[in-house]
Amino acid sequence: MAKARAGLYGLVSRVFSDKPTAVLLKGLKDNEMIESLATMDVVFDEDFIAGDEEAQAEELAVAYARLFLAGGPHIAPYESVYIRGWSEDKPQLWGETTVAVAKFYEKVGLELKSGQVPDHLGLELEAMAVLAECEAARHASGDAAGAGLLEKLQSRFCQEHLIQWVPKICEEIEQQTESSFYRSMAALTAGLVQVHCGGEDIIIET
Amino acid sequence: MRMIKRRDFLKLGAASAAVIMIETQFGPLAKAAESLIEGGRSVNRTSGLPRSFLPSTCMQCPAGCGNIGYIEESRLVKIGGNTMHLSNKGTLCARGQAGINAIYDPDRLLTPLKRKGQRGSNNWEPISWEQAYDEVGTAMAAVKSRPGDFVYLTEDVDEESVGRRFTYAYGSPNTIGSSGIYDANKQVATKLTWGTAGDVPDVLHSKYILVFGANPLESNPQFVGMARRMIDGMQQNQAKLVVFDVRLTNTSTRANEAYYVNPGTYALVALAMANVIMQEGLHARGFIEQWTNVSPAQLAQSLAQYTPERAEAETGVSALVIRRIATEFASTSPATTITDSVLSSLGSGVQNERAAMLLNIITGNIDNKGGLCLPKQYALAEPAPVPAVPDPNLSLLTSQDVPQASTHQPTEKALQTIKERRQKVSVLFTHGVNPAYSNPDTASVEDVLLDETLIPYHVAVTPFMTETAALADIILPETTYLEDWNIEVRPSPELVPYVSLRQPVVPPLEGSVSFFDITRQLAARIGGGMEQYFAFKTVNEYLKARIADIPGLAKAGGLDYLLQHGVWYDPKTRPNYGSFGAGGFQTPSGKIEVSLPGLPVPELPSYEPVAAFRDMKEGEAVLTIFDTALQTDAKTGNCMWLDEILHDNPVWINKATAAKLGIKAGDTIKLTRSAKSGEAKERSVTSTAFLTEGIHPQVIAMANGTGHTVDAKFAHVAEGEKMKVDEITTNFLKDPNVELIWWKEKGGIGINAKQIVPVAPDPVGGGQIWGDVVVTVAKV
Numbered sequence: 001m002a003k004a005r006a007g008l009y010g011l012v013s014r015v016f017s018d019k020p021t022a023v024l025l026k027g028l029k030d031n032e033m034i035e036s037l038a039t040m041d042v043v044f045d046e047d048f049i050a051g052d053e054e055a056q057a058e059e060l061a062v063a064y065a066r067l068f069l070a071g072g073p074h075i076a077p078y079e080s081v082y083i084r085g086w087s088e089d090k091p092q093l094w095g096e097t098t099v100a101v102a103k104f105y106e107k108v109g110l111e112l113k114s115g116q117v118p119d120h121l122g123l124e125l126e127a128m129a130v131l132a133e134c135e136a137a138r139h140a141s142g143d144a145a146g147a148g149l150l151e152k153l154q155s156r157f158c159q160e161h162l163i164q165w166v167p168k169i170c171e172e173i174e175q176q177t178e179s180s181f182y183r184s185m186a187a188l189t190a191g192l193v194q195v196h197c198g199g200e201d202i203i204i205e206t
Numbered sequence: 207m208r209m210i211k212r213r214d215f216l217k218l219g220a221a222s223a224a225v226i227m228i229e230t231q232f233g234p235l236a237k238a239a240e241s242l243i244e245g246g247r248s249v250n251r252t253s254g255l256p257r258s259f260l261p262s263t264c265m266q267c268p269a270g271c272g273n274i275g276y277i278e279e280s281r282l283v284k285i286g287g288n289t290m291h292l293s294n295k296g297t298l299c300a301r302g303q304a305g306i307n308a309i310y311d312p313d314r315l316l317t318p319l320k321r322k323g324q325r326g327s328n329n330w331e332p333i334s335w336e337q338a339y340d341e342v343g344t345a346m347a348a349v350k351s352r353p354g355d356f357v358y359l360t361e362d363v364d365e366e367s368v369g370r371r372f373t374y375a376y377g378s379p380n381t382i383g384s385s386g387i388y389d390a391n392k393q394v395a396t397k398l399t400w401g402t403a404g405d406v407p408d409v410l411h412s413k414y415i416l417v418f419g420a421n422p423l424e425s426n427p428q429f430v431g432m433a434r435r436m437i438d439g440m441q442q443n444q445a446k447l448v449v450f451d452v453r454l455t456n457t458s459t460r461a462n463e464a465y466y467v468n469p470g471t472y473a474l475v476a477l478a479m480a481n482v483i484m485q486e487g488l489h490a491r492g493f494i495e496q497w498t499n500v501s502p503a504q505l506a507q508s509l510a511q512y513t514p515e516r517a518e519a520e521t522g523v524s525a526l527v528i529r530r531i532a533t534e535f536a537s538t539s540p541a542t543t544i545t546d547s548v549l550s551s552l553g554s555g556v557q558n559e560r561a562a563m564l565l566n567i568i569t570g571n572i573d574n575k576g577g578l579c580l581p582k583q584y585a586l587a588e589p590a591p592v593p594a595v596p597d598p599n600l601s602l603l604t605s606q607d608v609p610q611a612s613t614h615q616p617t618e619k620a621l622q623t624i625k626e627r628r629q630k631v632s633v634l635f636t637h638g639v640n641p642a643y644s645n646p647d648t649a650s651v652e653d654v655l656l657d658e659t660l661i662p663y664h665v666a667v668t669p670f671m672t673e674t675a676a677l678a679d680i681i682l683p684e685t686t687y688l689e690d691w692n693i694e695v696r697p698s699p700e701l702v703p704y705v706s707l708r709q710p711v712v713p714p715l716e717g718s719v720s721f722f723d724i725t726r727q728l729a730a731r732i733g734g735g736m737e738q739y740f741a742f743k744t745v746n747e748y749l750k751a752r753i754a755d756i757p758g759l760a761k762a763g764g765l766d767y768l769l770q771h772g773v774w775y776d777p778k779t780r781p782n783y784g785s786f787g788a789g790g791f792q793t794p795s796g797k798i799e800v801s802l803p804g805l806p807v808p809e810l811p812s813y814e815p816v817a818a819f820r821d822m823k824e825g826e827a828v829l830t831i832f833d834t835a836l837q838t839d840a841k842t843g844n845c846m847w848l849d850e851i852l853h854d855n856p857v858w859i860n861k862a863t864a865a866k867l868g869i870k871a872g873d874t875i876k877l878t879r880s881a882k883s884g885e886a887k888e889r890s891v892t893s894t895a896f897l898t899e900g901i902h903p904q905v906i907a908m909a910n911g912t913g914h915t916v917d918a919k920f921a922h923v924a925e926g927e928k929m930k931v932d933e934i935t936t937n938f939l940k941d942p943n944v945e946l947i948w949w950k951e952k953g954g955i956g957i958n959a960k961q962i963v964p965v966a967p968d969p970v971g972g973g974q975i976w977g978d979v980v981v982t983v984a985k986v
Binding site: 065 | 211212214215216217218219220221222223224225226278279280281282306307309310311312313314315316317319322323328329330331332671681712713714715716717718846847
């Protein structure tokens with residue numbers, strides 16, 4: 001389970017950290033991937049599946065820029081823009097929330113590069129991926145206590161941070177973009193976070 | 207409720223992992239989580255974490271005040287003033303404090319962007335810094351055989367010494383600052399007259415302060431330093447403040463006497479006063495004889511035409527007042543005038559400044575305590591190896607464009623010159639400037655920037671999207687001023703020179719790179735010997751070399767002292783009043799050159815009415831664009847706090863004028879400037895009417911610094927339907943920034959009035975004449 005969570009968080013983290021490459025798109029169109037995504041109600045347009053990945057990567061680079069960087073009413077993909085601290089009258093980068101995220105990383109031993117903004121959507125998702133991967137490694141080595149702690153850290157981070165804003169920004173992404181790819185990925189991310197945090201959607205069957 | 211089967215989730219997870227496995231660049235977070243079982247690193251959980259702080263230099267306006275960044279948990283939480291700094295002495299204005307909005311602007315550019323599709327279509331592809339360096343480097347290397355075709359537009363050539371170094375090392379002389387749209391005419395007038403560009407009124411010690419068209423309590427190149435000293439001086443010396451302006455200003459409301467003058471006639475007021483002073487024998491005969499290149503008799507004769515009665519008829523200020531104030535000014539010592547670029551960017555520009563300066567000269571209030579003083583400022587060294595000054599024949603602007611006497615390139619004309627195809631451009635850099643917003647006639651600027659045959663490759667270096675960057679081919683996101691290094695020197699308001707350090711108060715946000723590092727990377731890729739000029743191991747090595755020649759600084763600790771204190775001045779130095787006494791003025795004659803032969807204007811200070819104002823019809827008015835203490839031309843557009851205070855610029859219109867034209871408060875009115883020769887059609891802007899008695903009946907005024915169309919979220923509002931504004935604001939899930947723009951319904955974001963001003967360089971100074979625009983005012 002931890003391994004699967006790591007994989008999924010890793011994927012969405014990658015998608016929201018940078019423009020996609022043709023290789024990434026090709027991988028996503030793998031039959032098994034498409035089948036699996038459908039189980040989370042995530043479906044790509046036929047055009048997307050049929051299209052040439054090189055050309056799509058170029059188009060999606062522009063869509064990515066429009067969404068998150070420049071060229072449209074772009075969305076600033078940072079938690080502090082969505083969740084304001086008590087002293088903040090306006091959304092900003094490096095807000096109080098950002099500090100809380102940075103502290104969490106520090107506590108669990110995740111190191112940031114100088115200047116890296118800790119609460120970027122891609123980075124928060126990546127933190128979950130890394131923790132889940134470590135959890136899987138503990139399980140594999142028979143360290144149940146270590147694995148349990150790592151699992152708790154993930155759900156704490158998910159409760160305190162991801163669930164607070166990721167569904168919101170994903171909904172906004174779905175509304176703002178004309179790209180089927182980003183709509184699907186936003187839906188996947190929102191679903192993942194809701195499932196993981198045990199909100200409305202629950203994994204029932206074993 | 208959605209149900210997901212465990213095995214499906216596992217399968218999806220495994221498939222996802224497989225997808226990202228093949229992506230090698232994944233993983234910016236170091237996987238150090240293995241150490242966590244021991245409890246991770248200890249974290250101070252108490253809320254009383256000490257705040258660390260770092261002194262630096264503000265760049266929100268040209269004043270260069272000393273600021274201090276307060277940092278809590280690696281986050282900049284507040285910016286304050288540096289009490290040790292000679293310019294602002296601890297005070298920091300709203301702009302300086304709002305710098306926190308600039309560094310943490312949610313819309314900051316943190317990835318290099320490459321244009322996709324047509325230029326100006328605003329479609330971008332994010333690219334890596336390596337790719338960006340390679341593309342720009344390759345493009346510049348390919349055309350290096352024609353180095354003069356490289357053009358670098360920046361705000362201040364001296365401040366941006368790295369950019370000048372880069373341009374010179376490439377072999378191009380075309381590093382063009384923005385003084386042409388700001389204070390070039392004043393700089394040239396002072397340089398020609400007393401050999402040094404600029405002036406510093408020693409207002410702390412003045413007993414009489416005479417202001418022509420300036421508004422030093424709200425806007426001045428030394429803003430806080432000047433305003434503080436002026437207020438202190440008025441308290442301590444009971445100095446009298448007299449203001450002549452076309453509108454009620456923050457300064458005139460605090461004046462002992464304030465007068466409206468007819469538009470464009472400041473110089474006539476000054477010359478009539480000078481005439482009175484000469485006629486009444488109140489002039490400093492000895493000073494004029496010893497230190498100027500004219501005789502009192504010669505001056506008196508040339509001034510005789512400017513009688514107070516003539517002045518009354520043309521300026522609207524009564525002859526009695528002119529006589530009285532002239533007498534008071536000449537018989538109160540020390541006294542000074544204050545002028546800024548407003549005076550010298552209307553009518554006959556340089557001549558106006560000379561007229562005001564003449565009052566100081568004939569009363570001997572020159573470089574004395576309380577008078578008009580020569581600027582005192584350290585010169586910085588150019589670190590070795592120094593790139594040779596490129597062949598001036600490669601200049602974009604030739605002698606046809608730059609007036610002979612001017613030391614300033616007319617920025618406003620640079621792009622026009624490109625349009626006239628007198629010189630080809632291979633690569634254009636815009637750095638820290640936004641001509642598509644700041645220059646006159648922005649539509650023609652846009653035309654040039656959009657035309658790929660004129661400018662084949664445009665590189666914009668900026669922390670934020672701007673009107674100009676939107677027309678670039680590649681955008682390099684540089685650090686904000688709060689994350690960058692530089693040595694800053696300015697004329698000291700205290701008249702004791704100082705050195706100020708700009709250092710990063712927090713590490714640069716990832717994805718932004720300082721201009722220093724950008725030029726190093728590009729120089730390495732362009733090669734051909736260029737890289738040798740950028741072979742500094744660190745930026746500190748470069749900065750140390752910049753301050754190497756400043757006497758006394760090395761002994762005090764050099765750069766280390768600056769890193770700790772932010773500013774250094776020699777504590778033993780006192781203002782060196784009368785410094786000209788030792789070696790004369792830095793002019794050819796060694797004297798103040800009141801008479802300047804060989805210029806395309808009269809030799810002696812003179813007044814020439816503005817032709818366009820002579821035959822104004824009913825419904826026409828003179829447009830004045832004024833600066834405020836809140837927005838600067840190109841730097842503050844994304845500062846939320848400032849936008850909240852100043853976001854709109856309704857048209858100031860006199861109540862009586864409005865009544866004649868049937869305009870009521872809040873009416874939408876249109877200002878139209880008729881087409882000049884060479885222009886296809888007239889230019890107009892539309893705004894709302896603000897009725898006031900605080901403006902001359904023939905003048906209408908609009909604030910500068912609002913009405914951005916491309917910049918930040920605040921500008922998106924202006925784009926109306928295109929940006930789906932209603933959706934944004936009605937849906938709470940949308941960008942939380944936009945939700946907060948309460949002023950959308952109350953007048954919007956203003957309009958950029960500069961767009962209707964035609965390009966018009968002064969024939970002597972080369973600086974833009976902003977003030978000569980007559981517009982037709984009409985209710986829409």
